[in-house]
Amino acid sequence: MKTMVLAFALTLCAGISTYAQQDVAEKSTIEYVAQQEDVYVKISFDDLNSNVQNAITKLSEEFTVKELAYNVEKKLTKITLVSKADESEKIVILDDEGKAIQ
Numbered sequence: 001m002k003t004m005v006l007a008f009a010l011t012l013c014a015g016i017s018t019y020a021q022q023d024v025a026e027k028s029t030i031e032y033v034a035q036q037e038d039v040y041v042k043i044s045f046d047d048l049n050s051n052v053q054n055a056i057t058k059l060s061e062e063f064t065v066k067e068l069a070y071n072v073e074k075k076l077t078k079i080t081l082v083s084k085a086d087e088s089e090k091i092v093i094l095d096d097e098g099k100a101i102q
Contacts, residue, residue: 040069040078052077055098
């Protein structure tokens, strides 16, 4: 009888341990996929389409462009700007039509 109880307890512990490991693996995979979705790659001004270039040119009247990056999957341009007035930093994201999204 003691052997049966011990065997049952060990089986139960092994099952719970396996379930916990699967849960952790699934969460890690979900976090990795979520991080991959927002991948921006540095890009030069000349490589952007004319709509985005025009929008950046308008922004450059008040801001200095610090960095340009592009997300190929979402077709978004991320622009890091520095204010000419107070040198504060601002990030603007534009779609391929040059419209700001937020």
